[in-house]
Amino acid sequence: MTLIMSCLYAFGGAFAFALVFNIPKNKLVLSAIGGLLGQLTYVIFQTIISNDVALYFLATIAISLYAEILARVTKSPTTLFLAVALIPLVPGGGVYYTMVYLLKGNIELGVTTGLHTLGISGALAMGIILVSSSFNLIRKVMIHNKRKNKATAIPYKE
Amino acid sequence: MTGSQLSHIAMEIGVTLLSNGAETYRVEESMHRICMAMGALNAEIFVVPTTIILGMTLANGDHMTRTHRIHTRGIDLMKVEFINSLSRKVCYEEMSYEEVLTELHRINSTPPYPYFLQVLALGFVAQMFTLFFGGNFEASCIGFVIGVGIKLQIDVMARFETNIFFINIVGGLIAATVALAATGLGLTSQMDAIIIGSIMTLVPGLAITNSIRDIIAGDYLAGLTKGIEALLIGTGIATGVGIPLSLLSAFVRV
Numbered sequence: 001m002t003l004i005m006s007c008l009y010a011f012g013g014a015f016a017f018a019l020v021f022n023i024p025k026n027k028l029v030l031s032a033i034g035g036l037l038g039q040l041t042y043v044i045f046q047t048i049i050s051n052d053v054a055l056y057f058l059a060t061i062a063i064s065l066y067a068e069i070l071a072r073v074t075k076s077p078t079t080l081f082l083a084v085a086l087i088p089l090v091p092g093g094g095v096y097y098t099m100v101y102l103l104k105g106n107i108e109l110g111v112t113t114g115l116h117t118l119g120i121s122g123a124l125a126m127g128i129i130l131v132s133s134s135f136n137l138i139r140k141v142m143i144h145n146k147r148k149n150k151a152t153a154i155p156y157k158e
Numbered sequence: 159m160t161g162s163q164l165s166h167i168a169m170e171i172g173v174t175l176l177s178n179g180a181e182t183y184r185v186e187e188s189m190h191r192i193c194m195a196m197g198a199l200n201a202e203i204f205v206v207p208t209t210i211i212l213g214m215t216l217a218n219g220d221h222m223t224r225t226h227r228i229h230t231r232g233i234d235l236m237k238v239e240f241i242n243s244l245s246r247k248v249c250y251e252e253m254s255y256e257e258v259l260t261e262l263h264r265i266n267s268t269p270p271y272p273y274f275l276q277v278l279a280l281g282f283v284a285q286m287f288t289l290f291f292g293g294n295f296e297a298s299c300i301g302f303v304i305g306v307g308i309k310l311q312i313d314v315m316a317r318f319e320t321n322i323f324f325i326n327i328v329g330g331l332i333a334a335t336v337a338l339a340a341t342g343l344g345l346t347s348q349m350d351a352i353i354i355g356s357i358m359t360l361v362p363g364l365a366i367t368n369s370i371r372d373i374i375a376g377d378y379l380a381g382l383t384k385g386i387e388a389l390l391i392g393t394g395i396a397t398g399v400g401i402p403l404s405l406l407s408a409f410v411r412v
Contacts, residue, residue, distance in 0.1 A: 005289075006290055009286045009287070009289045009290040010286075010290060012282065012286040013282075013283050013286035013287050013290060013358070016279040016280070016282040016283040016286060017279075017283055017363070019271055019275065019276065019279035020233075020276060020279050020280055020283065021179075021233050021234075021235045021364065022233070022234045022235055022236045022237075022270045022271060023235050023236065023239075024235075024236050024239055024240075027239075075243070075246070076239050076242060076243075077180065077181075077184065077235075077238055077239065077242055078371070079179070079180070079181060079235070079238070079364070079367055079368065079371070080235050080238070080239060082367050082371075083235075083363050083364045083367040083368075084363070086363055086366065086367055087358070087361060087363040088287075088290065090358070090361050090363060090366070092287070092291075092354050092357055092358050092361060093291055093354045095392060095395070095396055096350070096353060096354045096357065096396075096399065097350075098396075099396045099399060099400050099403075100350075100403065103400055103403060103404050124366075124370075125370050128367070128370050128371070128374075129370060129373075129374050132371060132374050133374055136374075
């Protein structure tokens with residue numbers, strides 16, 4: 001139950017952030033659903049995978065796919081959906097606990113938490129890079145094929 | 159359309175995109191496409207988060223260069239979206255100089271959401287993320303108050319053009335001080351959830367996203383700049399939260 005509620009909270013937070021970023025009215029809900037989707041992926045795969053860096057990676061892949069597809073469909077920038085959906089996944093807790101441990105003089109635990117947070121940030125970056133680059137590749141291959149088909153369609157003059 | 163009119167339109171579109179939170183490669187690509195669609199022979203555009211340099215060769219062989227320095231940057235994705243569709247339109251349809259200018263003016267004067275709604279939204283962000291990180295309802299209400307306070311603080315300090323590092327230090331300081339005071343008064347026992355939830359309002363989500371996307375697109379300079387901005391903001395928040403936690407924790411039993 002708490003897991004499902006966390007998805008709803010992620011949706012609410014993302015929706016409010018969409019308002020802060022001044023996203024057009026007709027895309028507010030669409031971009032907030034991205035936040036819900038990320039947390040939902042995280043929660044679903046939590047039952048199978050225990051490593052949470054991998055979980056963050058999977059969640060980022062889900063939201064990047066969502067954002068890229070939606071950007072192609074609605075013909076608007078990908079950032080519109082991606083920036084909002086990414087926020088619930090940002091490791092705010094990790095940064096906070098790193099600082100608290102370091103303040104209390106518990107250097108070992110602080111460094112461990114810090115490295116873990118860094119790992120999560122890396123997973124977020126890698127997830128976005130993977131999906132965005134594959135989408136770019138697909139687009140370029142499609143443009144290339146279109147040109148090739150056009151070129152063969154024109155009768156060859158000898 | 160004359161060369162100076164062409165470069166004016168391209169530059170206006172680029173400036174609006176860049177100063178409202180578009181990625182660097184999107185600015186370069188849009189400006190390049192507009193120049194080529196409107197009859198330039200060649201266009202070279204260099205964009206970093208603070209400057210745009212546009213150099214182009216016109217159809218009659220003249221060269222032309224224009225630069226623009228960006229002083230204030232904000233986040234307004236509505237303008238990015240509208241300018242994006244305008245530049246698409248400029249490339250595919252015949253539009254006169256005056257038409258594009260009136261359209262640009264209309265986009266630039268589109269009002270954002272009403273101010274009280276923005277303040278409430280940031281309070282709501284803090285409330286939702288306090289719940290998200292395991293706080294109960296009372297804790298989330300304290301989070302809401304902190305969120306509203308942080309929004310007002312950001313706007314006041316942004317009006318005096320304070321640098322972004324200091325804004326975030328003060329934001330973190332407010333969050334930690336209010337949460338500590340509430341714990342000290344016995345209003346809540348979930349200080350960690352409140353602090354984490356309310357510093358989510360300061361998280362540089364757009365800077366992180368744009369920095370990653372710029373680096374993939376090959377704009378390493380712009381990507382690194384944005385990445386460092388995100389890192390500075392994060393450090394600022396941690397510093398701000400750390401000050402009251404280490405100084406005031408002597409008075410408050412946590």
